[in-house]
Amino acid sequence: MTLIPLDLVDLALAATLILLNAALSIWLRLGLARQILIAALRMGIQLWLLGLVLAYLFELTSPALTGAAALVMIGFAGFEVFSRQSRPIRGLWTYGLGTGTMLLAGGLVTVFALTALVAPAPWYDPRFALPLLGMVLGNTMTGIALGLDSLSGLAVRERAAIEARLCLGATRAAALRPVLRDAARTGMIPIVNSMAATGLVAIPGMMTGQILAGAAPMEAIKYQLLIMCLIAGGTSLGVFLSVVGMAAFLSDSRHRLRLDRLRPAKPAPDAPG
Amino acid sequence: MTDARPPALLAVRALHRSGLEPASFEIAAGETVALLGPSGAGKTLLLRAIADLDPNLGEVFLAGDSRAAMAAPEWRRRVGYLPSEPGWWAERAGAHFADPGAARALLAPLWLPADILDKPVARLSTGERQRLALIRLLVNAPRVLLLDEPTASLDARATAAAEALLDDRRKAGAALLIVSHDEAQIRRVAGRRLLIDSGRVTEGAP
Numbered sequence: 001m002t003l004i005p006l007d008l009v010d011l012a013l014a015a016t017l018i019l020l021n022a023a024l025s026i027w028l029r030l031g032l033a034r035q036i037l038i039a040a041l042r043m044g045i046q047l048w049l050l051g052l053v054l055a056y057l058f059e060l061t062s063p064a065l066t067g068a069a070a071l072v073m074i075g076f077a078g079f080e081v082f083s084r085q086s087r088p089i090r091g092l093w094t095y096g097l098g099t100g101t102m103l104l105a106g107g108l109v110t111v112f113a114l115t116a117l118v119a120p121a122p123w124y125d126p127r128f129a130l131p132l133l134g135m136v137l138g139n140t141m142t143g144i145a146l147g148l149d150s151l152s153g154l155a156v157r158e159r160a161a162i163e164a165r166l167c168l169g170a171t172r173a174a175a176l177r178p179v180l181r182d183a184a185r186t187g188m189i190p191i192v193n194s195m196a197a198t199g200l201v202a203i204p205g206m207m208t209g210q211i212l213a214g215a216a217p218m219e220a221i222k223y224q225l226l227i228m229c230l231i232a233g234g235t236s237l238g239v240f241l242s243v244v245g246m247a248a249f250l251s252d253s254r255h256r257l258r259l260d261r262l263r264p265a266k267p268a269p270d271a272p273g
Numbered sequence: 274m275t276d277a278r279p280p281a282l283l284a285v286r287a288l289h290r291s292g293l294e295p296a297s298f299e300i301a302a303g304e305t306v307a308l309l310g311p312s313g314a315g316k317t318l319l320l321r322a323i324a325d326l327d328p329n330l331g332e333v334f335l336a337g338d339s340r341a342a343m344a345a346p347e348w349r350r351r352v353g354y355l356p357s358e359p360g361w362w363a364e365r366a367g368a369h370f371a372d373p374g375a376a377r378a379l380l381a382p383l384w385l386p387a388d389i390l391d392k393p394v395a396r397l398s399t400g401e402r403q404r405l406a407l408i409r410l411l412v413n414a415p416r417v418l419l420l421d422e423p424t425a426s427l428d429a430r431a432t433a434a435a436e437a438l439l440d441d442r443r444k445a446g447a448a449l450l451i452v453s454h455d456e457a458q459i460r461r462v463a464g465r466r467l468l469i470d471s472g473r474v475t476e477g478a479p
Contacts, residue, residue, distance in 0.1 A: 158360075158362070159360070160356070160358060160359070160360025160361075161360035161361055161362035162360070162362070163326060163356070163360060164356075164359055164360035164361065164362065164369075164406075165360075165362060166326065166345075166346075166349065167324065167326070167349055167353065167354045167355075167356070167410075168349070168350070168353075168409065168410070168413055169346045169347065169349045169350035169413065170346060171346050178362060252328075254325055254328075254345040255344075255345040255346055255349075256325065256326055256327065256328070256345070257326075258328075260328075
């Protein structure tokens, strides 16, 4: 079995489902019709542009352009980590920390997969490199964002406990260890849960795509397993590096807790009042 | 100067930070000094600055040794700071003591029950926690004690016990700087006063 190509008529018919969605919103006065149509239009344009960019990159198979695209992806992911912090570090350090650890963890894991596991020729073939990196980054980003947000929140909440240990002569590493451990756990839980639930709750998106494209289920599953391992490795490495880095920013060489390096808390978007 | 005061165990030289003007004073071994001032005057800022818990400028010496030449954890073991609201990092009280045996010896003198170390911290009263925090500091045997209202939530009997314990340390050669709002207590324990107002430290009348 091979991929069944879709033509514009197929897509236009599929789009009628979105019109149905908008019509329902008007009929039920949900006030969502405009948003639904704009979101659908954005989705269409963004994916179309992505298609053009990917087609161009795949055509050229240039290491420089593939690398540049990877850096842009990592940059966006870093911004996403930054924007998910309720108490980011002052200055651009949180952005640098999130982006730097993602570059290291995501880059390392992806290059490992490309050179040693999937091994396309050339190894940087964008058809493999960019989707792999995208999947690793998407999950690493969530882990890092959760870990960093949790660590800054815990450091503020547990200030008295951390300083109590410092007062008794503990080093900053010893005093911060409990909150560091909790923050790392928070960052890792989503990937652990998703490994445990994979295949039971949902057929993973990538596997679905490969099966639709004509791959045998067992081949698709092997790829899915590979991806999950990469994601788990990238996430754990990213979470570990980012919380350790953040802990270093939240303390100094005189073993003080430096909460003054955090920006004041942003109110949670759904907080009442 | 022909002051007969003994050589300083703790010497503070132009210690300052935001909210604290340059402060210079000395405390001798075997001396208890009271730190007085209205709320928000900077008493806690000063104690924290001496313990090096916040970024600060100036110099502090312990028996002539500069703080800057000492690793911060080492400094804080020798110059012990007891905050007015001490923190707890483990569930069980006993888990906060590296040497529970040494801690146990101080329970009875402070009128604390012998099994208190097995209880969860959350179940203890404010006064019990304050005494446990004092014990936690004392088992470290610091040479200088910086105490921020150490008996604020203790009854008269426990206050007297804590004062007696602290006086033993003083007689053994420790230097004590104690924040208190209790005039009677200051007269009982302190030989000298430092006043602080709007972050300015001055010598008080004896």
